[in-house]
Amino acid sequence: MENFKSLNLEQTLMDSIAVINFKTPTPIQAQAIPVALEGKDILGTAQTGTGKTAAFGIPLVNFLLKTKKDNALIMTPTRELATQVMQTMNSLIGRGNIRTALLIGGDSMQKQLSQMRRNPRLIVGTPGRINDHLKRNTLRLNNTTFLVLDESDRMLDMGFTPQINQVLQTVPKKHQTLLFSATLGNNIVRLAEKYLSNPVRIAVGSTSTPIDKIKQEVIHVKDGDKYNQLIKEIYNRQGSILIFVKTRRNAEKMVKRLKYDDHDADAIHGNLRQNKRDRVIKAFRNGHFRILVGTDVASRGLDIPAIKHVINFDLPQLPEDFIHRIGRTARAGAEGSALSFIGGEDRSKWNAIQRLIDPNFKQERGSGDGRNNRRRKPFSRNKSRGRDQFSERKSFFDSPKKDEKRNFFDKKRSEGGDNRDFRDKRDFRDKRDFRDKRDFRDKGNDGKPNSSNNNSKDFRKNGDGKKKFFEFKKKFKGSGNKSFNKFERKY
Numbered sequence: 001m002e003n004f005k006s007l008n009l010e011q012t013l014m015d016s017i018a019v020i021n022f023k024t025p026t027p028i029q030a031q032a033i034p035v036a037l038e039g040k041d042i043l044g045t046a047q048t049g050t051g052k053t054a055a056f057g058i059p060l061v062n063f064l065l066k067t068k069k070d071n072a073l074i075m076t077p078t079r080e081l082a083t084q085v086m087q088t089m090n091s092l093i094g095r096g097n098i099r100t101a102l103l104i105g106g107d108s109m110q111k112q113l114s115q116m117r118r119n120p121r122l123i124v125g126t127p128g129r130i131n132d133h134l135k136r137n138t139l140r141l142n143n144t145t146f147l148v149l150d151e152s153d154r155m156l157d158m159g160f161t162p163q164i165n166q167v168l169q170t171v172p173k174k175h176q177t178l179l180f181s182a183t184l185g186n187n188i189v190r191l192a193e194k195y196l197s198n199p200v201r202i203a204v205g206s207t208s209t210p211i212d213k214i215k216q217e218v219i220h221v222k223d224g225d226k227y228n229q230l231i232k233e234i235y236n237r238q239g240s241i242l243i244f245v246k247t248r249r250n251a252e253k254m255v256k257r258l259k260y261d262d263h264d265a266d267a268i269h270g271n272l273r274q275n276k277r278d279r280v281i282k283a284f285r286n287g288h289f290r291i292l293v294g295t296d297v298a299s300r301g302l303d304i305p306a307i308k309h310v311i312n313f314d315l316p317q318l319p320e321d322f323i324h325r326i327g328r329t330a331r332a333g334a335e336g337s338a339l340s341f342i343g344g345e346d347r348s349k350w351n352a353i354q355r356l357i358d359p360n361f362k363q364e365r366g367s368g369d370g371r372n373n374r375r376r377k378p379f380s381r382n383k384s385r386g387r388d389q390f391s392e393r394k395s396f397f398d399s400p401k402k403d404e405k406r407n408f409f410d411k412k413r414s415e416g417g418d419n420r421d422f423r424d425k426r427d428f429r430d431k432r433d434f435r436d437k438r439d440f441r442d443k444g445n446d447g448k449p450n451s452s453n454n455n456s457k458d459f460r461k462n463g464d465g466k467k468k469f470f471e472f473k474k475k476f477k478g479s480g481n482k483s484f485n486k487f488e489r490k491y
Contacts, residue, residue: 004058007033010065013058016094026051028204032178033058041199042178043192050204053088056148056178061092063146063176064121072146074124075167077154078297079104079274080281085150086124098122103129103139106274113138127155127163134170141167145175153181153188157318161187168195182327183320214326215337218350223343230313231261233339234291239308240284243293244325246314251293254313264289270297296321304328312340315349319356 004017004025025033028046035042036059046052060072074089076082086102093100101115103125112129116138123130123139133139147168149155155164168177177196181188184203192199221229234241245251248269258265266280266289284292285304296316310329316322322340329336342350 002030007037007058009058009062010096012065012094012096013061013092016061016092016096017058019094020091022054026055028052028202029055029058031202031204032056035200035202036060036176036178037062039176041176041196042180042202043188043196043199044178044180044202044204045182045184046180046202046204052150052180053085054092056150056180057085057089057092059178060122060146060148061089061096061098064093064098065096067145069143070145071121071123071141071143072148073130073141073144073167073171074122074148074150075127075130075155075164076124076150077126077158077160078151079106079126079277080268080297081151082124082126083278089122089124093122100124103133104274105129106272106277127160127167131163131166134166141171144171147171147175147177149177149179151182152179152191153183153185153320154324156185156187156191157320164191182324213335214329215335216326217337217339218342219339220342223345226313226341226343227257229341230311233311234263237309237337239290240287240304240306241291241309241311242307242328243291243311243313244316245293245295246317248295250314251295254293258291258293263291265291265293268292268294268297270295296325308336310336310338312338315340315342315346315353317349319349319352322353322356 002025004014004022009017028044028050032042032044032055036056042056044052044055046055056074060074063070064072074082074085076085082102082104086100090100099118099120100122101112101118101120101124103112103123105126105128107129112133116133123144130139134141149164152164177199179188179192179196179199219229219233230243243254245254248267248271251267251269255265255267266284268277268280272280280292281304283289285306287306307329310326312322312325316325326338329338340350
C-alpha cells in the first residue's frame with residue numbers, strides 16, 4: 001500500500017482524507033488498513049504517535065458507509081483519548097451521514113442520553129461509562145459488528161478487565177475486532193486468544209523502544225535541588241513543555257509555584273471535571289500557556305503536535321508508562337526531547353526502565369543511588385532570592401509550614417546571630433502551653449523549685465494567677481514542706 005487511492009475506499013471517505021491532507025500512510029496504516037478492509041481481526045502493536053487512530057479509523061468509517069445498518073464501537077482508556085479519537089473520526093466521516101455519540105465519565109449524562117436517542121451508529125467511549133449505559137439499557141450492542149479496543153494494555157492496567165469482558169460478551173458473536181496496543185504483555189495475549197478470531201499480528205517497530213527522533217537526557221539530582229534544576233531547564237528550552245509528576249496534588253502545587261515564578265502553566269489530572277480538562281487541553285494546544293503539568297492520565301491519548309519537550313520530574317511507577325510519557329513528543333514525524341530527573345531513590349525505577357528499553361541492559365557497578373554525583377548549582381532568579389533558604393528541603397512537595405520554617409529558624413539559632421527574625425515569627429502558643437504544663441513541684445539540685453523570676457512574673461501576670469496561687473498555697477499549707485515555705489516567702 002503506497003497511497004490511500006489504491007484501497008478502493010468509499011468516495012465520501014476519500015474526500016475526507018483529502019481534506020485532512022493524509023497523503024502517505026504510516027507503516028502501521030500501510031499494514032493494518034488493507035487487512036481490516038478484508039474483515040479480519042487484528043492484533044496490532046506500535047509505538048505511540050505512529051498513526052494508530054487512522055489505522056483503525058479509515059476501515060471503520062468505510063465499513064459504516066458501506067453497510068448502512070451495522071454499528072461500530074471504539075473503547076479507549078481515558079476521556080482525553082476518547083475525545084481525540086472522536087475528533088479524528090468526525091473528520092474522517094466528513095459529509096457522511098453517520099451519527100456519533102461520545103460516552104465518557106465526567107460528562108453530562110443528560111447530554112449523552114440525548115445523543116443515544118438519535119440512534120448513533122458510531123460510539124466512542126471509556127469502559128466505565130459504556131457499561132453504565134449498558135446497565136441503564138440506554139445502549140444496545142445488538143447491531144455492533146465492528147469493535148475497536150484502543151490502548152488495550154492501558155485499559156487492562158487501569159482495572160477495566162470486567163468492563164471489557166462485559167462488552168465483548170454482549171456484542172454479536174459474528175463481529176470484527178481490532179485490538180491495538182502500545183505494548184504486548186501476557187494479559188493482552190490472553191485477551192486476544194479469548195475473544196479474537198484468527199487475528200492477524202501486526203507489529204511496527206519495537207514497542208519497548210522510544211521513538212528514534214526523541215532526544216533523551218538524564219540529570220542526576222538531589223531531591224532538594226529538583227525544582228531549581230527544573231527552572232533552569234525551562235529557561236534553556238524553547239517551545240511547549242509537558243511535565244510529569246506523581247500525584248494530582250503535586251501537579252497543582254507545581255502549577256502554583258510556576259505561576260509564582262512568572263511561568264504560564266496549568267495542570268491536568270484525573271480529578272478534574274471533563275469540561276475543565278477539555279478547556280485546559282484546548283488552551284495548551286492553542287498556545288495560551290507554555291507548560292502543562294500532568295499525572296500519568298496525560299501519558300495516554302494526548303495528541304498535541306506542539307509538545308517539544310517532556311520532562312519527567314518524577315519517574316513513573318511502571319516502566320511501560322515511561323514509553324507512553326515520552327511518546328507525547330515527536331508526534332507525526334516531528335522531533336522532540338525527553339528529560340528525566342533521577343533522584344537518590346529512583347535508581348531501581350530507572351534500572352527497570354532501562355531493562356525494558358534494552359533487555360541486555362546491565363546495571364553499572366558504583367551507579368548507586370546518585371548521591372556521589374556532583375551537585376549542580378541551584379538556579380535562582382532575583383525575584384525568588386527570598387526562597388533560596390528553602391532549597392535544601394528534602395522534597396519540593398514537602399509542606400513549607402512545618403519543614404521550611406523549622407529549618408530556617410534552626411539555621412538562625414545555630415549561626416548565633418541576630419535572632420530578631422526568630423523571635424518575631426515564633427509561635428507563642430508553644431510558650432503558653434509550656435507554662436501551663438509546668439510542674440512547680442519539680443526541684444533543682446539545690447532543693448528549690450525550678451522557677452526563675454521570669455517564670456514567677458509570667459505566673460502572676462496570668463489573669464487568674466492570684467487565685468491559682470492561693471489554691472496552690474492552701475493545698476500545701478501545713479504540709480511541712482519547707483521548699484514551699486521558701487517559695488512563699490519570695491512572693
